[in-house]
Amino acid sequence: MSKIVKLKKGFDLKLVGKAPLEFLQVAAATTFAIKPSDFPGIQRPKVLVNEGDTVKAGTPILMDKAMDQVIYASPVSGEIVEIKRGDKRKLLEIKILADATVTHEKSGALDLGQDRATLAGKLAASGVWPNVIQRPFGIVANPADNPKAIFVSGFDTHPLAPEVPFLLQGEERYFQAGIDALSKLTTGKVHLNVDGSKAVPAIFSGIKNAQVNQFSGPHPAGNVGTQIHHLDPINKGDVAWTVSPYGVAQIGKFVLEGIYDASKVIALTGSEMSQKGYVKTYTGANVSAFLGGIAQPETLRIISGNVLTGEKVEKDGYLGFYHNQVTIIPEGKYEEFLGWLKPSATKLSFHKAIGMFSFLKSGEFKVDTNTHGEERPFVVSGVFEKVMPMDILPTYLFKAIVTEDFDEMEELGLYEVIEEDVALCEFVDPSKNELQELVRHGIELLMYN
Amino acid sequence: MKPNFEKGGKWEKFHTLYEGHRTIAFAPDLITKSKGAQIKDATDLKRVMITVVIAMIPALLFGILNIGHQHFIATGAEGTFLDKAIFGALSVLPILIVSYAVGLATEFTFCVIRNHPISEGYLVTGMLIALVMPPFIPLWQVALATIFAVVIGKEVFGGTGMNILNVAMTARAFLYFAYPAQISGDLVWTYLGDKTAVDGFSGATALAVAYNSSVDGTPVVEALNSHNAALGADYSFMSMFMGWIPGSIGETSTLMALIGAVILIATGVASWKIIVGGFSGAYAMGLIMNALQVNEFMAMPAHYHLVMGGLAFGVVFMATDPVSAAQTELGKWIYGILIGVLTVIIRVTNPAYPEGIMLAVLFMNVVAPLIDHYVVKANKTRRLQRATV
Numbered sequence: 001m002s003k004i005v006k007l008k009k010g011f012d013l014k015l016v017g018k019a020p021l022e023f024l025q026v027a028a029a030t031t032f033a034i035k036p037s038d039f040p041g042i043q044r045p046k047v048l049v050n051e052g053d054t055v056k057a058g059t060p061i062l063m064d065k066a067m068d069q070v071i072y073a074s075p076v077s078g079e080i081v082e083i084k085r086g087d088k089r090k091l092l093e094i095k096i097l098a099d100a101t102v103t104h105e106k107s108g109a110l111d112l113g114q115d116r117a118t119l120a121g122k123l124a125a126s127g128v129w130p131n132v133i134q135r136p137f138g139i140v141a142n143p144a145d146n147p148k149a150i151f152v153s154g155f156d157t158h159p160l161a162p163e164v165p166f167l168l169q170g171e172e173r174y175f176q177a178g179i180d181a182l183s184k185l186t187t188g189k190v191h192l193n194v195d196g197s198k199a200v201p202a203i204f205s206g207i208k209n210a211q212v213n214q215f216s217g218p219h220p221a222g223n224v225g226t227q228i229h230h231l232d233p234i235n236k237g238d239v240a241w242t243v244s245p246y247g248v249a250q251i252g253k254f255v256l257e258g259i260y261d262a263s264k265v266i267a268l269t270g271s272e273m274s275q276k277g278y279v280k281t282y283t284g285a286n287v288s289a290f291l292g293g294i295a296q297p298e299t300l301r302i303i304s305g306n307v308l309t310g311e312k313v314e315k316d317g318y319l320g321f322y323h324n325q326v327t328i329i330p331e332g333k334y335e336e337f338l339g340w341l342k343p344s345a346t347k348l349s350f351h352k353a354i355g356m357f358s359f360l361k362s363g364e365f366k367v368d369t370n371t372h373g374e375e376r377p378f379v380v381s382g383v384f385e386k387v388m389p390m391d392i393l394p395t396y397l398f399k400a401i402v403t404e405d406f407d408e409m410e411e412l413g414l415y416e417v418i419e420e421d422v423a424l425c426e427f428v429d430p431s432k433n434e435l436q437e438l439v440r441h442g443i444e445l446l447m448y449n
Numbered sequence: 450m451k452p453n454f455e456k457g458g459k460w461e462k463f464h465t466l467y468e469g470h471r472t473i474a475f476a477p478d479l480i481t482k483s484k485g486a487q488i489k490d491a492t493d494l495k496r497v498m499i500t501v502v503i504a505m506i507p508a509l510l511f512g513i514l515n516i517g518h519q520h521f522i523a524t525g526a527e528g529t530f531l532d533k534a535i536f537g538a539l540s541v542l543p544i545l546i547v548s549y550a551v552g553l554a555t556e557f558t559f560c561v562i563r564n565h566p567i568s569e570g571y572l573v574t575g576m577l578i579a580l581v582m583p584p585f586i587p588l589w590q591v592a593l594a595t596i597f598a599v600v601i602g603k604e605v606f607g608g609t610g611m612n613i614l615n616v617a618m619t620a621r622a623f624l625y626f627a628y629p630a631q632i633s634g635d636l637v638w639t640y641l642g643d644k645t646a647v648d649g650f651s652g653a654t655a656l657a658v659a660y661n662s663s664v665d666g667t668p669v670v671e672a673l674n675s676h677n678a679a680l681g682a683d684y685s686f687m688s689m690f691m692g693w694i695p696g697s698i699g700e701t702s703t704l705m706a707l708i709g710a711v712i713l714i715a716t717g718v719a720s721w722k723i724i725v726g727g728f729s730g731a732y733a734m735g736l737i738m739n740a741l742q743v744n745e746f747m748a749m750p751a752h753y754h755l756v757m758g759g760l761a762f763g764v765v766f767m768a769t770d771p772v773s774a775a776q777t778e779l780g781k782w783i784y785g786i787l788i789g790v791l792t793v794i795i796r797v798t799n800p801a802y803p804e805g806i807m808l809a810v811l812f813m814n815v816v817a818p819l820i821d822h823y824v825v826k827a828n829k830t831r832r833l834q835r836a837t838v
Contacts, residue, residue: 308487333480377610
């Protein structure tokens with residue numbers, strides 16, 4: 001039975017710099033990178049190639065010794081130009097210089113009639129597996145697990161997020177094949193959740209082997225964590241999997257054609273992005289290709305991903321594995337005279353405290369990276385609750401993590417959230433605490449103890 | 450100047466003081482980290498706190514005027530608006546200055562010792578302490594109460610955000626039990642100076658009048674209406690609602706507290722659930738007292754409770770302190786309602802303390818974590834039941 005869920009709590013950040021639905025012609029990126037830091041659960045990364053090796057798209061280049069069935073593959077064909085390590089030889093990036101035309105490792109179409117374990121094993125060895133994320137904890141799933149259900153959020157409510165149907169144009173066949181494959185991996189259901197406030201896009205209508213649910217409401221209605229909570233919440237001992245729509249299509253392409261195709265469409269967004277729109281590139285692309293027309297990129301914040309959950313990258317940094325968006329906004333390194341007191345209708349705020357009139361303005365806001373205040377203890381209560389559309393008491397959960405109280409963390413619902421689920425809390429917090437980092441810290445405590 | 454306060458600078462120890470003051474002049478140039486939210490809401494704690502201070506300003510201004518007003522009534526002299534305002538200001542401003550100066554000095558000392566950033570909480574507390582003092586309290590008592598409240602009420606628990614009791618209520622309670630002569634009775638609310646009171650003047654507060662009427666058996670409303678009526682200063686419902694009655698500096702006017710409540714609720718800074726709960730609890734308990742009617746005070750119309758004493762001020766500004774109040778949404782209802790109920794019970798049944806709001810808020814501050822505990826437990830139980838179904 002498909003479900004219709006209407007959510008009230010949350011907050012839509014309306015920002016300047018949305019990408020129009022058109023493809024831009026930009027020079028292709030020449031280098032690509034795989035960064036172990038994109039995969040929070042990776043414990044003992046091991047590089048499978050050497051500098052100077054030539055690889056094809058789909059050639060294994062990285063694995064986690066703690067879960068060696070899963071390989072991380074090269075997104076493009078070319079030459080390994082650098083294996084960058086940091087302090088204590090910590091692996092930072094594996095850089096690949098791409099060929100002009102990408103060639104793939106080929107393994108022939110996948111027969112979905114095989115048993116679950118064989119199927120999972122083949123997907124794990126193909127390069128597409130890191131798209132499968134495990135809840136709780138938000139880490140790359142273990143192919144040996146049998147998840148109670150698999151969840152796919154078909155829309156993204158993050159600020160300036162790309163339109164999912166636009167990203168998947170022409171991938172309809174692959175998307176269905178991906179859903180078919182996922183449905184073989186679980187004894188439960190595959191849930192495909194779509195935006196209930198709009199007509200169901202063509203790519204999702206008539207989909208087979210999945211239950212289509214509708215979610216509507218402000219952000220985080222599009223977060224898969226919110227959706228799981230309202231469909232089939234995760235309890236202690238449960239394992240569920242989530243896959244992004246792009247990941248589903250990529251799995252489908254491997255099923256039908258036997259290749260790891262890391263080509264993806266990403267959105268170029270943000271108030272300082274000179275050319276906004278969509279471009280075709282590959283996973284892990286060097287972002288410098290997208291910065292055309294920007295005079296001084298070093299004075300700006302280049303973000304791989306969106307402004308709530310993304311990550312700062314340098315002007316020659318690389319797109320994150322899971323990201324399908326590059327956002328550029330101004331850095332906010334300035335002092336503002338009486339900035340805490342000045343009335344303003346142009347500064348974006350969830351609050352209506354004295355002088356904050358942004359709730360009266362209906363248009364889009366221009367934002368920068370200034371924190372607008374220093375870090376303080378939790379004082380104001382009730383704010384987090386207003387942006388958390390789950391039956392979770394965020395303040396108590398955060399305090400349980402701060403005090404490292406394991407029982408409380410479990411009982412208050414840490415199994416149900418990952419960073420992105422508390423990103424809005426972090427944004428609205430007048431005490432400016434780093435709540436996403438805190439939640440990851442709590443998750444690591446639960447995982448490794 | 451800045452380098453001197455940075456690590457290795459000669460005033461390194463006072464770094465936190467420097468930052469505390471600099472961030473008042475300039476919002477800091479801090480930027481978000483490379484991971485996590487790249488943008489942050491434009492509202493910070495300073496703005497939240499200043500919102501509360503602004504919400505208290507109507508009560509402060511009215512309090513200043515009313516103190517002058519009460520003085521001129523008691524002495525039978527004629528006074529213009531300006532006379533009253535100046536008289537009131539001369540009495541209130543020193544208290545306000547002492548409260549802020551002593552409180553901030555204590556706070557700064559702890560921040561330097563502990564190397565904590567200076568938090569904005571005292572902006573509100575400093576104002577609150579002044580507003581709950583009788584208008585002519587000796588300044589050294591204000592200073593002593595402030596130090597006690599900041600140190601014992603807050604810093605020993607770890608500072609702003611960690612305290613269990615409302616800091617300003619702690620200051621008042623300290624004085625109430627340490628120096629009762631200066632903060633209770635009929636004589637402390639109106640300043641006569643070297644003049645003598647006019648004939649027939651009584652300095653009793655409305656609550657004292659109401660309590661006395663249950664002793665001598667006159668109906669409360671009658672007693673209130675005739676109190677000082679000859680001087681043109683009765684305790685009618687309207688006078689009490691407007692606040693032209695003796696009392697602590699900021700507490701007398703229900704109207705000003707309601708204006709504050711509107712600001713706090715409209716800006717979303719205070720919980721409307723606590724405010725509505727507090728008033729409804731007091732009204733409901735008033736009705737129950739009416740039903741019992743053991744004495745005249747119990748027979749007093751329930752809505753009178755809402756305008757007498759410091760109930761409105763306490764419910765709007767004290768009970769809503771987010772740190773010491775209940776923090777769960779259901780808990781806020783229970784907490785607010787019980788404050789109202791307890792206030793009326795203490796007022797009507799306890800001859801030792803004519804005003805109940807102070808003890809009610811402090812008691813509920815202590816109970817709030819227990820209320821929250823059960824609300825949180827219910828949440829955990831829902832999660833557990835879901836797992837076993």
